[in-house]
Amino acid sequence: MIHDLAPYPVMKDSGVPWLGPVPEHWDVKSLGSLTTSRSERNRPDLPLLSVVREKGVILRDRESKEENHNFIPDDLSNYKVVHEGDLVINKMKAWQGSMGLAPQDGIVSPAYFVFDFAIENRHYGQALLRSRPYVGFFAQASDGVRIGQWDLSITGMKRIPVMLPPPAEQAAIVRFLDHADRRIRKAIAAKQRLIKLLQEQKQVIIHQAVTRGLDPDVKLKPSGVEWLGDVPEHWGISRLKFESNRIVDCLHATPPYTDDGEFPAIRTADIEPGKVRLAQARRLSKEHYEAWTSRYRPVAGDILYSREGERFGIAATVPENVGLCISQRMMVFNIKKSVSSQYLMWQINCRHVYLQAALDTIGSAAPHVNVERIKNFEIVLPSLNEQQAIVQHIEAETAKLDQAIARAQAEISLLREYRIRLIADVVTGKLDVRQAAARLPEPEQDTLPDELNAGEGEGLEGEEELTGEEE
Structure with missing residues (x-):
């Protein structure tokens, strides 16, 4: 299905060098024309949300001391109110992709930007703004003395172009990307299970050698x-x-x-x-x-x-x-x-x-x-000589397992990179998925393990180690 995708038949100049041509029937509007700043406060009863680079906006655990490094004050009355579908941006980390559309109502740090985002399909907007080209746009709209201390410019942000297919096509894109993501995650899950089995085999070899000789x-x-x-x-x-x-x-x-x-x-x-x-x-x-x-x-x-x-x-x-x-x-x-x-x-x-x-x-x-x-x-x-012999045995016996683990890890990296590139090509109009989406079966129930779902993000974004909230 993925390999049969083709470009759109008729394209037009987007007017943006980074984006190049776009489908002729798509609109290109500025982000500023679609966003309105939101400044509601004094709702400490709402759930606490946060923004992480790998997933976008997530529900934050107020009790967790491990989730991120930031202190949560007792008085949350100054925290900003977020409505479902709002665009929330960590202005200091926007150049890294720390932004997303809120999955539910809640409150966020007053250091964040919050905007009402007028887009038909929240999931399409999430995929678009968190795609690799758009991370580049937000980096271009940020400035500062040195990397790591860049601050998002509202003026620059408002000039960022937003690709707007018709609403039905936005839904088709979301459906296609969700289906493709499930297939990719299942492939990743299979390789992660293989890695786990290889690591268990390696641990058996090590334990046997260091405790029995x-x-x-x-x-x-x-x-x-x-x-x-x-x-x-x-x-x-x-x-x-x-x-x-x-x-x-x-x-x-x-x-x-x-x-x-x-x-x-x-x-x-x-x-x-x-x-x-x-x-x-x-x-x-x-x-x-x-x-x-x-x-x-x-x-x-x-x-x-x-x-x-x-x-x-x-x-x-x-x-x-x-x-x-x-x-x-x-x-x-x-x-x-x-x-x-x-x-x-x-x-x-x-x-x-x-x-x-x-x-x-x-x-x-x-x-x-x-x-x-x-x-x-x-x-x-054991004696030092026996210790050294055991180390040599472990290194020899686990070398092939390490090579197999490294191959599987490299294949996982390639799958994740492919997913990132696929999302970017689809949401920016480089590939036409309308017919492919129309042929898709009804979505399957997600049967992936909970820990994999947590590690793989929400499905439409790439993932790395969670960094937490930075204010």
Whole structure:
């Protein structure tokens, strides 16, 4: 269906270089002619809404401490009233796409712009204004001294052209994009299930190696460690603090990140078991790097550990030839030379250590592992030579699994990029979907897992890690 799409038969000049030609029967109006500023206030009884880059306008949980970093005041009488279908824009992040049409009535931060948006189909307006070309338009309409501090100009915003097909065609576009999005999300879901299975297989290999060794006939003994069970009889039991030179907690403050910083500051989102995601890490200037490493500067082979938040209990080793520091919710362990830090890192990622950490987090809305608990993690230790052999075995056995995971992740990225490009081509009139939409069956009931739906957004937008509200 998607591959059979063709351009519209008759086009006209839109008058906008970025958009090029548009279907002849489409109107092109300025955003200013379709919007009226809304300034109602004093409705603290309404639901609290927020704007995030990945989804647009969402319902915000007033009780959640994890949803974003901003304080919610007790008095919400100054918050702006939003009606269903209103256009809400985070003026400081509009250049990143932080805007959307409200799915329901509510209130938002007084720092946001709120407009009554006169468009026939709210879902079409959402897809159009959040498409990639329109993010570029809003960036062009924003100005400031440096990137990251751009403010949306109302004058520039009002000049942004809006593509307006007839109402029936707007509905057809929404129906087509929703159908295409469901197909793409199902393909992504299948690849995510594959990744999960590969990761589980990898975890089995690691757990078997670090808790039982490489000899299938080795004699076993009770470990004395709850959740661990039997271990090779010649192995010893120790605690993390006895095998570490330094166990250093973070500064419990958010570093001043900068886009052009030289040094990565590692957050919980920047590690996965056995791997540091340096490419996505936020950066610090040399001055702030020095401040954030004043207590200890991580070196290659040190173990990075996430001790707070939903991603607690994950460990990875510091790579070679990189200067980094730990951000909030992170710790670093400098391991003694008598122990393989790589072996210890794999063990910390295993279930028996994770369950020790979880003793501090049961029933907590904001998981937090106590430093004293971490220092006393019980670990099982073979000889150094055996540790090194186990590490080599893990690396060899998991290499093909890692390659398969990387391929699936790359395919997911391509599917998401394809979705973004498809939306842009359809809402800007580059592809005619009227006949394709007319042939579509009735929409299927969404059977995707809840966690996938949450991660994949509302269906018509691309998605990234949620950044929350910035005021």
